[in-house]
Amino acid sequence: MTTSSEPRTEPRTEPHTELLRPDGSPVRVLVVDDESSLTELLSMALRYEGWEIRTAADGAGAVAAARAFRPDAVVLDVMLPDMHGLTVLGRLRRELPDVPVLFLTVKDAVEDRIAGLTAGGDDYVTKPFSLEEVVARLRGLIRRSGAAARRSESVLAVGDLTLDEDSHEVARGGDSIHLTATEFELLRYLMRNPRRVLSKAQILDRVWSYDFGGQANVVELYISYLRRKIDAGRSPMIHTRRGAGYLIKPAEAAAA
Amino acid sequence: MTTSSEPRTEPRTEPHTELLRPDGSPVRVLVVDDESSLTELLSMALRYEGWEIRTAADGAGAVAAARAFRPDAVVLDVMLPDMHGLTVLGRLRRELPDVPVLFLTVKDAVEDRIAGLTAGGDDYVTKPFSLEEVVARLRGLIRRSGAAARRSESVLAVGDLTLDEDSHEVARGGDSIHLTATEFELLRYLMRNPRRVLSKAQILDRVWSYDFGGQANVVELYISYLRRKIDAGRSPMIHTRRGAGYLIKPAEAAAA
DNA sequence: CTTGTTTCTCAGGAAATTCACAGGTTCGAG
DNA sequence: CTCGAACCTGTGAATTTCCTGAGAAACAAG
Incomplete structure (x- = not known):
């Protein structure tokens, strides 16, 4: 029996180190995808990170939500029913010039064009993704964008x-x-x-x-x-x- | 019922360390299952925890009860007569975005189709379960969900x-x-x-x-x-x- | 196309766990 | 003190759970 001596009362952090905005309020993330099962899954996982989530199912909704919700980051499916992800990106940028975007793309699609976009500080993951991947990427984006209060360590x-x-x-x-x-x-x-x-x-x-x-x-x-x-x-x-x-x-x- | 023989006439002192909502009122739990013997058993055990319990026997009832009762947690059988657990989950989420859910599933059968259930901080137990297990899991969910005062010790x-x-x-x-x-x-x-x-x-x-x-x-x-x-x-x-x-x-x- | 890497299935074996059984022990009533 | 009920615990076997080698399939890079 390994005899660790102390009863271990060290501070128990919440599941994950929390990422907060400068004013102490939770980070806000907008999730845009037309498959409700996916927005569902993502919402659950991201809420569990302690973030505030809003969802939209198409480009128009995304722009509207961006205006009203003013998220710190956006998760955006490249393929939307009404407009292409890049179009949405343009309109989002008009609302929120500095918000980082995490694209969701299908594996073999237009990967290069997306790759080009990530130069601007955005990022992407390919479907099907793992939640760890999405959460990690998102955390990275938020951390680097300066939206978070303390510049948490990587x-x-x-x-x-x-x-x-x-x-x-x-x-x-x-x-x-x-x-x-x-x-x-x-x-x-x-x-x-x-x-x-x-x-x-x-x-x-x-x-x-x-x-x-x-x-x-x-x-x-x-x-x-x-x-x-x-x-x-x-x-x-x-x-x-x-x-x-x-x-x-x-x-x-x-x-x- | 179980195999236990003697009638349960135990001294009823107050239960265990109580988990309370921020305003001091008892935690509310909604139990959804179509087998009345099970909702019965669970209700009894959970009430004994000092929680307020409401039950529903199908998906429609669950959604209605969620709206009216506004529980802090839900126990939800994946197999319901009218709709699949995941459908119910979606509707519940629309009513109560942050409520944690404890799923009841059957061991062997649908194990693969419950993928993703634990991802958002939800959890599940497989039938047949022990009451200790259900109560412990529920307490864990509630503790982490923030319905109860944050950061309670484990x-x-x-x-x-x-x-x-x-x-x-x-x-x-x-x-x-x-x-x-x-x-x-x-x-x-x-x-x-x-x-x-x-x-x-x-x-x-x-x-x-x-x-x-x-x-x-x-x-x-x-x-x-x-x-x-x-x-x-x-x-x-x-x-x-x-x-x-x-x-x-x-x-x-x-x-x- | 070839090669090296990574992911994953499959299956055998090792190990831990659960439980029945039964003989032994303790307790307390009479 | 005696006896029976209640409780304790060693033994061992069935079962469950986990570990890991071998190799197929998928993939990426050259």
């Missing part, structure tokens, strides 16, 4: 393990570690919820894309990969709670 | 024994203790009712799933397991009241 740390959300660099105790995209997202999710048990279902819902229909044991598999890279040899940080899920926490001082 | 403490509901960590006097899932739930139940005698029937009804059909002496067995881990050597916290049940309380100053 580095997550748990014990001697660090993960940089901007550069995607991961290191444990000085040794840099190469992770694949999925491994990275899984680790980020764990690290954003340290000391908290996350069920396999939660992980799947959050780290895998919303249309993933495969076996739930991919989670076990990727945990296994992560352990090989993160915990190899050292005292383990990723723990299994049989019947409940997984959690990450700083390694105990290795038993002497 | 740690239960009795004497020098602590149990963290987020990390599933248990420790006594600094020594961390590993418990299995069932042991954990049993201990949580005891600790949420300190100094109070809980009969074996109560424990069975509460900690084991409602369809448990085994020998009632599993309770004795698990109490025995717990003692071995919790009380080992130290002065005991788990006590037997012959003919009545068990209770947990802070250890007396150890007799020299």
